[in-house]
Amino acid sequence: MVKIGSIELGDFPLLLAPMEDVSDPPFRAVCKENGADLMYTEFISSEGLIRDAAKSVQKLDIFEYERPIGIQLFGSDIETMGECTRIATRANPDLIDINYGCPVKNVACRGAGAALLQDIPKMVLMTKAVVDATHLPVTVKTRLGWDESTKNIMDVAERLQDIGIQALTVHGRTRVQMYKGEADWTLIGRVKENPRIKIPIFGNGDIDSPEKALEYKNRYGVDGVMIGRASIGYPWIFNEIKHFVKTGQHLPAPTVTDRIAACRKHLDFSIQWKGDRLGIFEMRRHYANYFKGLPDFKQFRMRFVVADTYDELLAILHEVSETYEELMYNG
Incomplete structure (x- = not known):
């Protein structure tokens, strides 16, 4: 110990x-x-x-x-x-x-x-x-x-x-x-x-x-x-x-749903602790990292860093969910 x-x-x-x-x-x-x-x-x-x-x-x-x-x-x-x-x-x-x-x-x-x-x-x-x-x-x-x-x-x-x-x-x-x-x-x-x-x-x-x-x-x-x-x-x-x-075994990698849930929790707490404006602004450095490795993610990354309301961000997260869960399912 x-x-x-x-x-x-x-x-x-x-x-x-x-x-x-x-x-x-x-x-x-x-x-x-x-x-x-x-x-x-x-x-x-x-x-x-x-x-x-x-x-x-x-x-x-x-x-x-x-x-x-x-x-x-x-x-x-x-x-x-x-x-x-x-x-x-x-x-x-x-x-x-x-x-x-x-x-x-x-x-x-x-x-x-x-x-x-x-x-x-x-x-x-x-x-x-x-x-x-x-x-x-x-x-x-x-x-x-x-x-x-x-x-x-x-x-x-x-x-x-x-x-x-x-x-x-x-x-x-x-x-x-x-x-x-x-x-x-x-x-x-x-x-x-x-x-x-x-x-x-x-x-x-x-x-x-x-x-x-x-x-x-x-x-x-x-x-x-x-x-x-x-x-x-x-x-x-x-x-x-x-x-x-x-x-000696690996856990399964986080799914897109896992990534979105962690990102959403981080965003919610960021706004709660820092207020809407600063909480949203300071989360911008994190989105690319949460979704690193997802193919063709650049369009979403650009939208994340210009979105300035909570509702916009939730809508983008919802789109990410639909886009990549469908991609993984079809893949």
Whole structure:
């Protein structure tokens, strides 16, 4: 049984990665329904939370059915990170996660996210400030290092464990790699094998199939895997991996009806949580992913991204249902 503090996550938990502009409550709802064991909010700026910025505060919204859930924070100032941890703790998540992995320029160039990989003593002090500011378990997500010449994850893992973090997720790339190339899990496996490491180690990067999840579980010995981009438009990946790990068999692929139902649930919650205008607008990035692989879908995709009322969207979903169910039936 893998545990973070007193949170029991099963034998091989599957974590939903915190993804900016993706991992909001509507998206998390469909992932939870389809087998995600532990989820995180989108990362929240400590400075934004201190300023009471509306977007940052809204990201604190969590719902009972999502548990266990972590609030992920990032920032460049130690004192501010401690204060925003106290604010996040009042939102009553199950844990607090610190982002030391985000590679994007407007985060890293402000001294936050993966930038801390260039200043391990500051990372250690910041992590201690967060641990001291909450009664909740604190976890960390980071990368192998800043670049090829500074892959310092072994040192980072030991030092962060020593000051009290209770789990570590490692993305198998450096900051300089961004999301390019193939993730290297070799060092993740070495962190897990380190006899000094007692906390759960989760691997992240390129897990996009049940076969790969099982292969990496066996090869690198990680306690669980975190899935990000492969879950966008395909929340079924969590249950597919669980079933394959347990039985060696594949679940049937989601039908067109399954895809429409998940998309509809996501859309409904998006509107409920964000309001009609924003809820409809922000769903536009998801339609192509929900219906990926369907032949000649471009005409529908174009209509989805210009539709601006709920009734229009329902009508398009109905057409998709009729078009592709008939196609599958005749096929």
